[in-house]
Amino acid sequence: MAALRYESQVRSPLVTGEKTYHQVTEDIVRPIEGKPTRLWYIGLTISVVLLLFGVYSVYREVVYGIGEWNLNKTIGWGWDITNFVWWVGIGHAGTLISAILLLFRQGWRTGVNRAAEAMTIFAVMCAGQFPIFHMGRVWMAFFVMPYPNTRGPLWVNFNSPLLWDVFAISTYFTVSLLFWYSGLLPDLATVRDRAREKWRKRMYGVLSFGWTGSTKHWQRHEALSLVLAGLSTPLVLSVHTIVSFDFATSVIPGWHTTIFPPYFVAGAIFSGFAMVQTLLIITRKVLRLEDYITMEHIEVMNKVIVLTGSIVGIAYITELFISWYGQNPYEMAAFKNRYDLSTPYAWSYYLMMSCNVIAPQFFWFRSLRRNLLFTFFMSIIVNVGMWFERFVIIVTSVYRDYLPSSWSTYYAPTVWEVGFYLGTFGLFFTCFFLFSKFFPVIAIAEIKHILKKNGESFKEGMDKEERESVEEFAHENAHH
Amino acid sequence: MSVKKFIVGCFDDEKVLFPAVKKVRKAGYKIHDVYTPFPIHGLDTAMGLRDTSLHTAGFIYGITGTTTALTFMGWVFTKSWPLNIGGKPHFPLPAFIPITFELTVLFSAVGMVLTFCYLCQLAPFVKKHHFNPRATDDLFVMVLEVNSRTNEEDAKAFLAAVGAKDINVQVAEDGWWLGRYDKEDILVKG
Numbered sequence: 001m002a003a004l005r006y007e008s009q010v011r012s013p014l015v016t017g018e019k020t021y022h023q024v025t026e027d028i029v030r031p032i033e034g035k036p037t038r039l040w041y042i043g044l045t046i047s048v049v050l051l052l053f054g055v056y057s058v059y060r061e062v063v064y065g066i067g068e069w070n071l072n073k074t075i076g077w078g079w080d081i082t083n084f085v086w087w088v089g090i091g092h093a094g095t096l097i098s099a100i101l102l103l104f105r106q107g108w109r110t111g112v113n114r115a116a117e118a119m120t121i122f123a124v125m126c127a128g129q130f131p132i133f134h135m136g137r138v139w140m141a142f143f144v145m146p147y148p149n150t151r152g153p154l155w156v157n158f159n160s161p162l163l164w165d166v167f168a169i170s171t172y173f174t175v176s177l178l179f180w181y182s183g184l185l186p187d188l189a190t191v192r193d194r195a196r197e198k199w200r201k202r203m204y205g206v207l208s209f210g211w212t213g214s215t216k217h218w219q220r221h222e223a224l225s226l227v228l229a230g231l232s233t234p235l236v237l238s239v240h241t242i243v244s245f246d247f248a249t250s251v252i253p254g255w256h257t258t259i260f261p262p263y264f265v266a267g268a269i270f271s272g273f274a275m276v277q278t279l280l281i282i283t284r285k286v287l288r289l290e291d292y293i294t295m296e297h298i299e300v301m302n303k304v305i306v307l308t309g310s311i312v313g314i315a316y317i318t319e320l321f322i323s324w325y326g327q328n329p330y331e332m333a334a335f336k337n338r339y340d341l342s343t344p345y346a347w348s349y350y351l352m353m354s355c356n357v358i359a360p361q362f363f364w365f366r367s368l369r370r371n372l373l374f375t376f377f378m379s380i381i382v383n384v385g386m387w388f389e390r391f392v393i394i395v396t397s398v399y400r401d402y403l404p405s406s407w408s409t410y411y412a413p414t415v416w417e418v419g420f421y422l423g424t425f426g427l428f429f430t431c432f433f434l435f436s437k438f439f440p441v442i443a444i445a446e447i448k449h450i451l452k453k454n455g456e457s458f459k460e461g462m463d464k465e466e467r468e469s470v471e472e473f474a475h476e477n478a479h480h
Numbered sequence: 481m482s483v484k485k486f487i488v489g490c491f492d493d494e495k496v497l498f499p500a501v502k503k504v505r506k507a508g509y510k511i512h513d514v515y516t517p518f519p520i521h522g523l524d525t526a527m528g529l530r531d532t533s534l535h536t537a538g539f540i541y542g543i544t545g546t547t548t549a550l551t552f553m554g555w556v557f558t559k560s561w562p563l564n565i566g567g568k569p570h571f572p573l574p575a576f577i578p579i580t581f582e583l584t585v586l587f588s589a590v591g592m593v594l595t596f597c598y599l600c601q602l603a604p605f606v607k608k609h610h611f612n613p614r615a616t617d618d619l620f621v622m623v624l625e626v627n628s629r630t631n632e633e634d635a636k637a638f639l640a641a642v643g644a645k646d647i648n649v650q651v652a653e654d655g656w657w658l659g660r661y662d663k664e665d666i667l668v669k670g
Contacts, residue, residue: 021517021618146556155556159565164578171582175589182593185602186616190517193613198662205661209597210606213615216529217600218519223534224596231538231585242578445518 009466013456014108017291021448028442029191031287033200036437039286047429054423057416058133066136069417074401074408079417080134081246082390086271087127087424088169088243089264089386092236093272094120095176098183099232102225107454108300110446111292114187115283116276117180118439122431123275124173126424131165133420161245168242175235179228182221185211187440240268247393254334254397259322263315270308270356271386273301277379279432281372283441292442295370302369305382309360312389316357330402338396344410345396348388355385485626485651486512487635488611489644490619494520497620500642501526504624507638512623512654515615534599538592545587549580607659609652 015024061068071078094116101109132141144166146156156163189211192204211217244264247255277298284293323335338349359381362368369375399408435441452458491497497514501523504511511527524531557563558570597603615621622644624635636647 025517025617146552152561155561155563157563157565158553158557158579159568159572159575161578164582167579167582171586175585178589178593182596186518190616192661193610193616195661202660202662205607206604209602209604210608210656211602211616212513212608212610213515213517213621214600215514215516215520215523215527216532217602218516219524219529220532220534220596220600222519223532224592227535227538227592228589231542231589234581235585238578238581245578448518 009459009462012296013459014111014296014454015292015447015451016294016456018457019451019455024447024451025190025444028440028444029194032191032438040433044433047426047433050422050426051430053419054426057419057423060416061133062138068414070411070414072408074406075395075399075411077394078411079413079421080130082394083421084127084130085243085390086387087123089268089271090275091120091123091272092240092268093276095232095236096269098179099229102229103233107450108297110443110450111297112280114443115280115441118435119275119279120176121180122428126428128169129424161242161249164242165246168239172235172239175232179232182224183443184439185209187444190444237265240265252397253330257319259315259318266308266311267386267389270305270312271383273305274379274382277301277375281376283436287441289442292447298375299369302363302375306360306363309356313357334397337400338392348392352385352388352392355381356389482654483651484654487624487626488648488650489622489639490612490646491644492619494620496643498526503642509635510625512625515611515621517616517618534592534596537595538588541591542584542588545584546580549583550576601656605658606656607661608656611650
């Protein structure tokens with residue numbers, strides 16, 4: 001048989017409990033078919049209220065202009081662009097899990113990839129709002145597209161990293177959506193074929209595009225996933241690289257740094273994994289999916305967090321070192337504005353350092369990596385820290401201009417700028433609550449695919465292979 | 481698209497399915513398709529299907545994106561409106577790389593997904609005949625085509641011998657039609 005199903009018994013199972021294919025379907029589809037819990041309604045209500053508050057805040061901004069956000073000539077980018085970079089960064093973990101780990105053949109991704117990809121899409125949706133509304137005259141947002149117009153035609157500037165961002169973010173959103181939805185098709189068909197209610201059969205019938213499970217379709221589906229993963233891998237690296245170019249290609253001290261692309265990508269994955277933890281720790285508990293999102297999954301993701309957190313830490317220290325080593329007075333001043341305790345924003349710098357560099361080091365301890373409460377707490381800490389990283393980069397680099405007369409007084413956001421940020425939380429969680437109710441939060445077909453290899457109840461089945469010598473094993477399983 | 485007669489057999493374990501596929505093919509029966517709840521590696525080769533060319537299509541879409549981006553940006557900055565940006569070159573290739581890359585990925589991904597949907601005939605509101613609803617749950621459903629030379633009873637007995645369960649004969653449309661899943665709008669009555 002060509003399907004080699006061997007996984008050492010030493011490795012912990014990725015699906016615990018006595019499972020059959022049918023049981024997998026039952027477990028994952030159950031939350032979709034049942035009535036939502038009271039907690040779900042409460043959560044959704046809070047999210048929708050936040051969303052509406054965000055809509056009102058944005059309305060104020062559209063009517064009165066971006067001065068409504070306390071932005072001024074010196075601090076042209078404040079909370080707004082901070083939030084943009086933060087949300088885009090969060091999205092990156094989903095693509096890392098679904099694409100990069102697929103190329104690396106990591107079996108554990110199957111338990112978390114669906115929810116993480118959904119998180120990516122919702123996070124990018126939230127991120128996109130910020131630059132669009134930061135334009136001020138949002139009704140002219142379409143000016144960023146290169147279309148033939150009556151003004152010349154006056155084209156967009158293809159040399160500008162801000163335009164690269166337009167292309168990067170929109171491509172990223174489109175490709176993530178296609179990747180996510182093409183993976184969903186077979187699972188939606190599973191829901192359709194089980195449905196008893198008419199409306200459910202009809203709805204999932206439309207959503208599943210008439211998927212049958214034909215072998216030829218599966219073969220193409222596999223090819224499609226693999227190529228989309230291969231495309232998404234450089235794509236996700238390029239997206240945050242381009243986001244970092246928004247800063248790195250400028251001549252502002254503190255932004256004008258060649259280390260930005262790798263440092264931003266690592267930071268993005270770091271914060272994204274933290275968000276995945278926040279969401280999945282709650283989801284697995286509420287939807288009773290502990291058998292599919294096991295402690296093993298949580299621990300592996302914590303390992304990624306400590307790795308990427310440390311990369312980010314090295315980047316922070318490198319930046320500091322280079323500002324001294326370069327001996328450029330402006331660069332040195334920009335960094336002094338961060339670490340010198342007597343400056344107005346030093347607190348944010350030290351908050352960032354402790355949340356992003358010091359805090360994740362606790363994950364060197366196995367017991368803490370496998371502690372749910374601690375992981376949940378840390379996932380929040382990391383995201384607070386990563387928000388402050390962008391805040392430090394953006395605000396502390398611009399609030400003291402070259403010209404002391406344009407030095408800004410202390411910048412703090414208005415309630416409407418905070419409201420816009422809260423509104424994107426509302427959007428994000430509204431989408432996530434609806435997703436967790438109407439879509440399978442775990443890739444059913446992919447779990448079934450790894451079940452006989454990584455399922456707990458199938459581990460004994462590996463006895464024969466486990467005892468074989470290398471030669472016997474190779475002889476039996478070699479290509480034929 | 482046409483209405484055909486099929487013999488359907490279900491398997492509940494892929495370990496039984498694999499040898500069964502080989503035996504059925506060896507015996508000369510024509511396998512219409514095998515419907516499975518998840519991708520089974522090697523089943524396509526066992527059934528004698530050729531490898532998909534979807535990758536090649538993706539590559540072609542990709543290079544289309546590359547050329548579109550480069551020629552368009554080049555045309556804009558050198559022909560349509562050669563804007564002087566601080567005396568910099570009109571065709572700055574390094575600065576064009578990000579957008580070129582993004583469009584390569586975009587064209588390739590969108591093109592491949594559309595091609596995939598076209599080849600597999602997948603779209604909203606499309607309906608197909610499902611030989612067994614559990615094919616998306618836990619059963620591996622093998623469907624044999626019946627032609628004038630097929631002896632139905634022999635074929636059923638053969639399927640049973642190779643381990644199939646719940647063997648039945650169905651007359652069905654083998655293509656797709658526009659329909660709803662909550663309505664029994666089977667085009668032909670078997």
